[in-house]
Amino acid sequence: MKIVKNIKYALKNKVVLYLLSRYITFFLQFISSIYIAAKLGPYYFGIWGFILLLINYFQIINLGIPYSSTILLVQHKNDEKQASNFEKSSFFLVVILDVFILLLAVYYYFFGILAFGKYEIGNLFYLVCFIAMISHFNYLFTSIYRVKKKLFEVAFFQSSIAVLVFITMFLANSKTLLFLLLIAYIIAHLVSLLIFIRAKQLNFKGKITLNDMQVVLKKGLLLFIYNFCFFMIVLSTRTIVSAFYPVDKFGFFTFAYTLAHATLLLLEAFSYLIFPKVIDKFNDSNETKINATIQLLRTNYISLAHGLMYLAMILFPVLLYFMPKYTDALLIINLMALTLLVYSNSYGYNSLLMARNKEKVIALNSTLILLLNIIIALVLVLIFKVNYEYVIIATMFSYFIYACLCVYFGKKELKQSKNIGIVLKEAFPLRLFIPYAIALIIVLMECKYLLFLPFVIYALLNLTTMKDIYLSFKKILTNSNIVDIE
Secondary structure (H helix, E strand, O other): OHHHHHHHHHHOOHHHHHHHHHHHHHHHHHHHHHHHHHHHHHHHHHHHHHHHHHHHHHHHOOOOHHHHHHHHHHHOOOOHHHHHHHHHHHHHHHHHHHHHHHHHHHHHHHHOOHHHHHHOOOOHHHHHHHHHHHHHHHHHHHHHHHHOOOHHHHHHHHHHHHHHHHHHOOOOOHHHHHHHHHHHHHHHHHHHHHHHHHHOOOOOOOOOOHHHHHHHHHHHHHHHHHHHHHHHHHHHHHHHHHHHOOHHHHHHHHHHHHHHHHHOHHHHHHHHHHHHHHHHHHOOOOHHHHHHHHHHHHHHHHHHHHHHHHHHHHHHHHHHHOOHHHHHHHHHHHHHHHHHHHHHOOOOHHHHHHHOOOHHHHHHHHHHHHHHHHHHHHHHHHHOOOOHHHHHHHHHHHHHHHHHHHHHHHHHHOOOOOOHHHHHHHHOOHHHHHHHHHHHHHHHOOOHHHOOHHHHHHHHHOHHHHHHHHHHHHHHHHOHHHHOOO
């Protein structure tokens, strides 16, 4: 009876319901990605990967408006009038941004873009531009609504694309399927926009003022540089692979990123959900509480990420057994998985720097890391002429340096010791580094029958941590206020 009672309580928990919706969505995305990859084959899946790359670029180029809006609304949670001003000013800035996207579509109509010729996207580019314009409004809505704890609308938007893509993938093949997938994106964005508007959560009492727009834009531009450069780290690697290797190899690379990234999507969803709460916690002046929050976040997020990825690496060969077209992609899948793990090691400290208005620091960090990634990737491609699988090593190394910089400046902000030994220990604890190093050696040697070993070693070295993670999840199940800003 107690188990049934706990299940009923959990299903009334808004956090559990949100995460459950994201889990179902991620499952659909996972199935869709695999089915679309198998149905299109490496060549057409490479074209679809390029289209998604363009959509990603447009989503990133948002001037940081959604990011600054979230932080400003949290920081001014007790000033309704000012918060309303920021909301309306942010939407006006998005309108201006979309005008530039419209002008780019007009330019493409008259002059075209030479770099797109290889991927034969043609008129599909206009659909990509339309998706980008609507998506900027929807992502701003999600930033505002998650602060206001309106999770249904956020979950609907985040799930709608996956659901429609899942339905669409059965309807056609090759170029026709590419067209229908983009139509599915458009329908999902339009319906989500109507859902956001219908919820009537925006406060229209505020005013659009030049000063508020400047505040949103000033903070937003620095956060935009940070987010743009950060996302560009992996996107630049994908771009280099798309430019210097055949389309089918880029299809393998895209499939590897999709598969490895899917493993951590649920964790990313929870991180997204609690972001306003984390920013609010880091605004506290009590350094002891802040440090405790950082350690709690890092213990749960980073340790769980490593465990999930090692478990996934055991299952990758099994999955590829049923997808013979992608059998040769195991090496890049595993290298991609280990690369994404390194990035997770920066978690916690980057949010601390945002909350402390250190946008210049994180913007500079991400810019330097992006340049480092591009330089190393080009050296690997042009000088060492490595196979496409090994280009991702540039990103793996860049993410490691990024994690170290986040830890260094985070500890500097907290006025804690920040010598190289402490930074390295915090950025990559020994209990996580040992299984990671073993995993990397096994992957590079392509000993797929030993892929179970990293998970076993991880479990042995992290027994206490795994118990802490269990207790944290138990707390989440019984306390939905984990997402509330107080």
